[in-house]
Amino acid sequence: MPSHYIILLIAVACETIGTAALQASNQFTKFWPSALVVIAYAISFYFLALALRTIPLGIAYALWSGLGIIFITSIGYMVYGQKLDLPAILGLGLILSGIIVIHLFSNTATH
Numbered sequence: 464m465p466s467h468y469i470i471l472l473i474a475v476a477c478e479t480i481g482t483a484a485l486q487a488s489n490q491f492t493k494f495w496p497s498a499l500v501v502i503a504y505a506i507s508f509y510f511l512a513l514a515l516r517t518i519p520l521g522i523a524y525a526l527w528s529g530l531g532i533i534f535i536t537s538i539g540y541m542v543y544g545q546k547l548d549l550p551a552i553l554g555l556g557l558i559l560s561g562i563i564v565i566h567l568f569s570n571t572a573t574h
Contacts, residue, residue, distance in 0.1 A: 467517040474510035475527055477503045479534040486543060519571055529562045 481503030488496035514523050536555060539545040547555070565571075 467514050470510050471514040471518060471523060471526060472530075474507045474514060475530045475534065477507035477510065478527065478531045479538065481507060482531070482535045483538050483542065486539075522565060522569065522571055525565055526562060529558045532558055 481500050484496045484499035484503060487493065488500055491497045491500075511523065511527055514527075518526075533555060536547070540547065
């Protein structure tokens with residue numbers, strides 16, 4: 464896997480951690496989860512900026528947000544017990560399909 468995709472995956476992982484901590488912060492009323500939100504998002508945006516050196520903005524953002532949605536939905540299910548109905552699962556499948564199409568078939572995406 465090219466290093467710019469690894470950098471982007473680090474950005475996605477940090478964004479996912481920050482979003483999970485956002486839920487745990489209880490609307491910023493708990494200090495440590497709130498601090499983790501700020502730190503994780505700062506790291507995420509830093510690595511996203513690094514990825515933008517080689518990945519076009521639209522492609523990077525599509526991958527960053529799409530993978531983040533998939534990851535945070537999984538965490539919501541496993542950690543917070545948030546269930547999904549069939550339309551939500553189908554919509555997530557479409558997002559994942561879009562990411563796969565971009566990665567496999569787009570000449571814009573860097574490989």
